[in-house]
Amino acid sequence: MDITQEVQIETNLSKLSLTDFVEILSSKAPAPGGGGAAALTAAQGCALSAMVCNLTIGKKKYAEFEEELKRILDSSVSLQRRFLDMIEEDKINFTPLAKAYGLPANTDEEKIQKAKVMEDALKEACKVPVEIVERSYEGIKLHLELMDKGSKLAISDVGVGVEFLRAALISGKMNVLINTGMMKDENYSLELENKVSELVKEGISIADSISEKVMNML
DSSP states (O other), X not given: OOHHHHHHHOSOGGGSOHHXXXXXXXXXXXXXXXXXXXXXXXXXXXXXXXXXXXXXXXOXXXXXXXXXXXXXXXXXXXXXXXXXXXXXXXXXXXXXXHHHTTSOOSSHHHHHHHHHHHHHHHHHHHHHHHHHHHHHHHHHHHHHHHHHHSOGGGHHHHHHHHHHHHHHHXXXXXXXXXXXXTOSOHHHHHHHHHHHHHHHHHHHHHHHHHHHHHHHHO
C-alpha cells in the first residue's frame, strides 16, 4: 500500500513512526505539511529541555535549583505533549481549506459561497500555527532559565533545544501569514499578524542570546 494511502487509515499523525511521518511529509498528501513539521520540531525542542532537567535533578551541585527544575520539567513535558497533539489538530484544521480550494466558482452564487467557505477555512487553518508561535515562545523562555539552572554538561542540549523552538516559532508565523494573506477580513488578519509578529520578534531575540551564550561556553 502506498504511504499516502496509509495516512488515510492512520487516525493520528503523531502516532506514526518517524520514517512514515517523513515519507508522508514528502508526498502529495495535504497533511502533514509545514504546520505539522513545525509542531514536531517544537516538541523535540521541549523534549530536550525536559532531558536537561532530568539530567540535572538529583545532582548535589544543583540542589538549590531542585524545585525550579521540577517546575521547568513539568512545563516542558506539558508543552511537548501539546505540540504532538497539534500535529493531528493541524491536519484536521487544514482539511476544510484543502477541500475549499476545489469548490466550483462558475456562477456568481458559487463564487459567493466559495469565498465564504474559504474565509472560514482560512481562519480555522490559522489556529494551530498561532498556538505554535505562542507555545514555542514559552518553550524558549524555559530554556532561558536552564542556562543558569541546568547541568553545564548538557549546555549544548539547551542550545539545540532553543534552536528547534526558534525554527518552530518562525515556521508558525509563516503558516499564519500564508493564510492571513488570503483573508478578506483585514481587521482579523491584521490582529493575528501583529500578535505573532510581536512574539516572534521577542522570541528570536531571546533564542539568539541563548545560542550565543551556549556557543561561548563550548
